[in-house]
Amino acid sequence: MTDLLKIEDLHVVFSSTGTVVRALNGLDLSLPVGHAIAIVGESGSGKSTLASAIMRILPSTSSTSGRVLFDGQDLLGLPSKEMRLIRGRSISMIFQNPTMYLNPTKTVGQQIIEPLLYHHLATPAQARKKAIDLLDQVGIPDPDHRFRNYPFEFSGGMLQRAMIAMALITDPKLLIADEPTTALDVTVQAEILVLLKALRKDRGMSLIFVTHDLAVAAQIADEIYVMYGGLVVEHINSSKIVTERAHPYLGGLIRSIPRVDVDPGPLYFIPGQPIRVGEELPPGCVFAARCQYRQPICKERPALLPVSQSHDVACWLPLKEGSA
């Protein structure tokens, strides 16, 4: 299957007066056409930096190296003028807090049609018709009327639906969603996930879903990339995440999440702290300091290597099936 997006050896470094933060440290990832992948990690793992690096919306204090091949074209090498033709057209993005990304002084409708007008893809009248159709598709009742509403007249869940409509109006090939359901109530989250899944299927669109919630990732995506210390430590098919997880970090994460189908008892936890932003990476395995299976060989950095088809792990001593 051809890849819509292929990332090779991506590094992102933030530097401001005297301090250097290495957010991404040589990351590889591929997204086949029409697939959904989830990027999962705890705070400081670099997952949001990755999403912003693909869109090239990182602040100017950052420097990026490596390759981000989208449709065979290296986005990192594009002049900013050409990147603007891709952003919001072939690649769209939605964020955690829709109220922060919408202009409170413009109607929701005006903002939804903006990508179409910016990219000269439709006349205002056509754009309006398309927007109202889309509002209907994303499950907003009475779209004609809602088109003329201001953001404050929408609830959080409805605003996120409107953001999705805005992101989809240019029929992008790729949608990047950065924690889009984190601020929502659990029932609304489930509805938005169901909606995203259906829209993606109908449109054959590819999706990158960034989240800290491993269970949500497994619900929405075909494949999961687990990040730690700015690196991918495991890449696994989401249907195999519990039974075949191989990295001790992923194994530990799954066990530390409270289950609802067993009697509550003490939870497993991973000792120590995640690598903090700005902290120097260890020369060896990034997880070694917290790993209960640590061996002398872990002083060397393990590469992300395949263990089976579409399952890669960066660990010298991957877990066996069924073990903890």
Place this chain on the structure above:
Amino acid sequence: MIREPARSDLDLGILARLHNVTKAYHTRHGELLACDQINLTVRKGGSVGIVGESGSGKSTLVRILQLIVRPTEGEVWLDEVRVSSLPERKLKPYRRNVQFVAQDPFGSLFPHMTVIQNVMEPLYVHGIGDRTSREGIALALLEQVGLSSDHLFVYPHEISGGQQQRVAIARALSLSPQLLILDEAVASLDVSIQAQVLNLLQELKKGLGLTFVFVSHNLAVIRQICDETVVMYLGRIVEQGNSRELFRNPSHPYTQALVRSIPAFTATGVTPLPPGKLMTGELVNSSGTSQGCSYYPRCPFAERVCLNENPELRQLRDGRWVSCHFAERLGAFSE
């Protein structure tokens, strides 16, 4: 079905009680009932989880329990005293008995004080002991919450979020409160750290016989650490009962929607996304205006009676409380 022994058999007594508590706020759009005739009993040594979506009144409810917000109507009882009718100046000793841990640990610690000073501060405010004895209490508490001696004389910004939350818990325990209220206390923590804090709370509950009220939007967390769960919707309690029972067999349609929405792992994978629509329409705040069930506009099972009659909170045969006309029919195992 084998019935569990009634909870009252193991009772150590009642610690806090809300009786018909209503809190109304006056807004530009008229009166808003944040809490509407809430009855809640917190037993000594118990753990009560409160869930509900944003705007359901759960934060107002705990503020009333904390004696920060006074109810418009109804009574608040704390350890056999009707504190809701006491004047402000007499509340201080009762406030001491109810302590609070907030969502953002860094925002709730004093940034200009070291970890140990933070834990000693409430003792100072309440004039307990001298400097040496206050230090002794703080040291013991910090050890109890699992902070090593390296962390005593550092400032909050120098430690991680999980450690900050431990300090906040130690500080809340410094006055030996009878009731600890935790509002989204693990929501900002990474899961591996969240697990440690949840385990700590369980240990404190067993070790100190601590009573707590835990507010969270994360239902799996509530089920993990609370014996009893209260589900709120638009200022009202819609379902209340033993956590495991309530999650296994939710009776109110709103609780059903909540439980079916929980993303969680199972032995072999992950819970599936709910098929079809969980709820119809949007949150409509009709509190105070409509005479019918407040969940009516969103309920997929609603009938005519739901529009006209607000269902009373009533007890089902398995001991749980539900406010739904059709609870028996909707809860598969209830009668």
